[in-house]
């Protein structure tokens with residue numbers, strides 16, 4: 076039977092991809108970010124950690140969906156997904172290869188669980204989906220695992236509530252566990268952390284909020300899931316609302332988890348960045364060494 | 378404030394439109410059907426009954442949505458919606474004019490109520506949406522009211538559960554009631570009753586099931602909403618599953634309703650047909666005379 | 680506020696039951712996937728120019744689609760049962776019989792093994808009874 | 820099984836709160852509707868041929884869209900605050916600054932009234948503090 080063995084969070088900002096493609100990933104600015112991710116890359120490259128399939132939760136940034144069609148929760152059931160052209164040509168990365176058997180199984184299961192999914196059989200994927208793959212796997216000819224893209228609307232208001240996202244994660248876990256094939260499945264929650272990309276308030280970063288969020292995500296997700304949208308907006312910036320997607324990942328794990336790795340960095344372009352590896356406590360592996368890394372911003376002074 | 382004053386159910390089969398357009402609506406075959414609807418047409422034409430807006434619940438029959446995108450619940454927020462070309466050219470009927478203010482208000486409210494809506498700002502509407510308008514309003518130059526199309530997936534399995542549909546109706550009612558403008562809003566549930574359009578079992582009609590369904594819909598919708606999909610399929614034919622959409626209409630009305638009119642006819646082409654007018658008991662008008670009409674099939678012999 | 684699901688439908692039992700109805704193919708994921716290209720072909724007939732091209736040379740038009748030769752034959756034969764066996768869904772295939780200017784009653788009737796007259800007569804008399812047509816296993 | 824909702828968020832309060840954040844336009848229905856054509860214009864720049872046509876003659880390209888003259892001017896001035904005031908959303912408008920080969924940091928910085936250097940420096944030092952930036956009414 077398939078299992079959700081791991082939850083991962085990752086930033087998905089386009090500047091990370093640009094840093095890789097322009098050979099800047101080791102410069103003064105980007106070096107600490109890629110150093111922070113290197114630990115995850117080494118961890119995930121081990122055969123026992125490499126997922127067979129990733130359920131990749133992200134938001135479409137007005138790429139697959141325009142203003143004519145705005146699904147709250149969509150799920151990609153196609154054989155493959157092409158990188159979208161977001162205005163500078165498609166990202167030079169491999170097609171994302173799906174897992175239609177598992178994806179349809181999850182889609183059907185979620186609808187039976189009263190989630191009103193939008194099933195997608197043709198869809199381009201934007202930086203929200205492909206950047207986390209680049210950060211985990213570098214620049215391979217083909218991505219080393221199958222991916223089920225799960226776009227969430229966090230652009231046009233209202234996005235789904237935190238509680239709805241958390242419950243969706245729980246139903247994803249149950250769906251994975253009722254799939255007969257023996258698969259190592261990851262659920263990745265991407266985007267966030269605090270950032271604002273618009274208006275005079277652009278550039279907002281809230282370190283305290285972010286670190287509390289990470290702590291609560293690990294230790295008390297149920298309470299965290301009740302946080303209203305306005306709190307995200309006030310505290311974490313208008314685009315910080317992407318963090319509700321992390322609750323989908325967290326909902327797919329049991330109440331007790333172990334954080335194998337906990338990386339937080341300020342800034343990556345306009346945003347704070349958080350990258351976690353979480354596993355169910357009962358089946359958790361060894362924490363990485365170091366287990367926690369904080370870098371950039373005011374941490375640099377410490 | 379806006380109010381859901383009335384729930385209506387109606388068949389939406391294309392043959393009804395064809396009968397109108399080819400002048401056959403008074404022949405031996407179609408006469409009893411149009412006679413049964415005439416009572417509703419007379420009723421709705423009265424200024425006190427004419428809706429300002431209809432939330433028209435129907436299923437898209439592979440017209441606006443193909444296999445590439447299958448939303449469970451969508452809601453049309455556009456200014457207008459064009460009749461789809463379903464293979465014989467678009468139906469010669471007026472464009473369906475929306476009510477974007479109320480539609481967006483409902484869409485936002487439903488998402489806050491944890492329904493995972495797909496918001497549509499461009500969408501063609503097929504016979505599922507336009508046939509009920511023809512049956513209620515005949516062949517006017519313009520439809521006499523605004524329409525918010527609400528397509529539900531009942532084609533690709535699984536469709537939403539009856540309970541999910543019933544709860545959606547309740548949230549539509551609450552959304553309407555929080556809209557400040559003074560509007561007479563109808564919710565129409567369309568499609569059904571028993572029918573099967575495929576395979577050696579095509580032509581199935583289950584009069585007992587249908588009449589029980591109508592009775593339970595009026596008197597005990599909560600229990601009815603728990604009926605599993607398989608019961609619809611076994612008892613009411615593979616396309617009888619459309620009846621879950623009637624529960625959305627019913628959910629938008631309070632527990633106690635009065636049936637002003639109750640029309641059941643066998644057959645309309647391949648299907649049994651049911652057309653009801655329901656109103657909240659507290660604000661219900663007078664029943665029509667006759668209040669109940671059963672015609673066609675084995676009723677004819679009686 | 681949404682809470683985690685407390686009771687769940689067993690999806691394997693749910694899907695197994697769908698296969699237990701006589702003379703019926705429920706449009707599950709399995710069928711939707713099998714019939715993807717066939718159904719998308721049918722959808723293409725929503726455009727008048729495609730209908731014209733199709734009617735002018737059915738085989739040539741079908742050859743533009745990733746559809747098995749058997750399924751193409753089913754289309755050209757207007758064998759709706761066979762199309763459904765290849766994953767077709769009646770609402771998609773409706774674009775095909777509409778292109779032929781045929782009705783839902785014609786298409787439905789054509790799948791029953793009855794003549795159109797007998798099918799129409801059965802419908803007028805109240806339709807096919809569900810008796811014995813509800814469950815393959817249960818025979819009721 | 821889904822039950823009827825027991826507690827509801829008051830949507831009017833919900834939306835009113837969204838307007839209480841300094842220097843921020845939350846992309847509510849009101850803004851989405853106002854900016855529909857502007858955002859769809861931006862989406863059109865996802866095609867290389869449209870980008871070329873746009874860059875070759877911005878005004879002519881914009882004139883193909885149902886956008887107010889003011890909003891067109893905001894586009895031609897690359898005034899992102901003004902575009903957002905006209906209902907633009909930053910993820911849609913990203914297609915415009917990407918067409919210009921500019922980054923999210925450039926676009927975000929351009930809206931703050933700071934120089935790009937000062938903005939970059941602020942970000943490096945830990946970003947803009949939320950202090951006093953959370954609520955217009957509450958001033959906290």
Ligand SMILES: [Fe+3]
Pocket residue numbers: 087134136203266267317
């Ligand atoms: Fe993002």
Ligand SMILES: [Fe+3]
Pocket residue numbers: 389436438505568569619
């Ligand atoms: Fe229908």
